Amino acid sequence: DVKVTQSSRYLVKRTGEKVFLECVQDMDHENMFWYRQDPGLGLRLIYFSYDVKMKEKGDIPEGYSVSREKKERFSLILESASTNQTSMYLCASSSYSGDYEQYFGPGTRLTVT
Amino acid sequence: AQSVTQLDSQVPVFEEAPVELRCNYSSSVSVYLFWYVQYPNQGLQLLLKYLSGSTLVESINGFEAEFNKSQTSFHLRKPSVHISDTAEYFCAVSATNKLIFGTGTLLAVQP
Numbered sequence: 001d002v003k004v005t006q007s008s009r010y011l012v013k014r015t016g017e018k019v020f021l022e023c024v025q026d027m028d029h030e031n032m033f034w035y036r037q038d039p040g041l042g043l044r045l046i047y048f049s050y051d052v053k054m055k056e057k058g059d060i061p062e063g064y065s066v067s068r069e070k071k072e073r074f075s076l077i078l079e080s081a082s083t084n085q086t087s088m089y090l091c092a093s094s095s096y097s098g099d100y101e102q103y104f105g106p107g108t109r110l111t112v113t
Numbered sequence: 114a115q116s117v118t119q120l121d122s123q124v125p126v127f128e129e130a131p132v133e134l135r136c137n138y139s140s141s142v143s144v145y146l147f148w149y150v151q152y153p154n155q156g157l158q159l160l161l162k163y164l165s166g167s168t169l170v171e172s173i174n175g176f177e178a179e180f181n182k183s184q185t186s187f188h189l190r191k192p193s194v195h196i197s198d199t200a201e202y203f204c205a206v207s208a209t210n211k212l213i214f215g216t217g218t219l220l221a222v223q224p
Contacts, residue, residue: 004156031210040122042203042216043157050210090156099164100145100207104156 003027004105006091012111019078021108023091029103030096032074034058034066037088037107049074050096081112115140115208119215127223128196134189134218136178136204145207146187148178151217152200160202163187174198194222 007022023032031050035043035058045058047066055066063085067075074093078085088109092102118137126132138144145164149157161172168180178189187204199222205212 033211035214040216042119043214045211048211092157096210099162100210100212101147101159101162102157102212104149104158106156107154 004091004093004103006089006105006108008108009106010109010111012113013078013081014113015082017078017081017112019081019110019112021076021078021089021091021110023074023076023093023105024072025074025093025103026072027093027095027103028071029093030071031094031102032068033092033094033102034064034074034076035090035092036060036085037090043090046076081110083112086110086112115144115206115213117204117206117213117215119204119218121218122216123219123221125221125223126194129193131192132190132194132198132220134202134204134220136187136189136215138185138187138204138206140185140206140208146178146180147205147207147212148172148176148187148189149203149205149214150200151203157203160189194220196222196224198222 004025033048034046049055049068065077091105094102147162148160150160163180171177201217204215
């Protein structure tokens, strides 16, 4: 059973703090993704990675960075959190040789005050 | 570039009634199509997918979707919904190693 885990279900941070969101998958997937989900806007891709140390910007990368030092782990970093980054963050993974199906973690609801 | 449109942001329906959630896509190449479901406070789970072959695909809990190439649609249907089907449903289309998601449709099943 594919498992994607995220380090926190709920997180409250202050404006200006540096925030790390961690994601780990156990299926040896090459591709990993970070999305944010907001009401009425669906899922918007922030960054994705198709290999260790490789990353590509998604649709809304501003204010975020990522790190992928190991194949199973993909971190999302908010260098200086702002209130407009309050959102649900979802991590997903998929196999490079598969059919594009993505497996999702449970999500992290981040509130920036 | 590929895109997905889910025109209905919310669909209210009574229990045991039929439902259709609409999804249209645009793409200049062959695509794979997906429906994901998100129950409250959870991540997304795959409901069903179309890769090739039969244009009608089914899920284990009674949902089905039909790939219509001429109308570029992949609508999701269920003949009789349950309260437990209340969730948000996302349609997605494949695009170079990733998926493009629609904005979601909230299915609200009322007793």
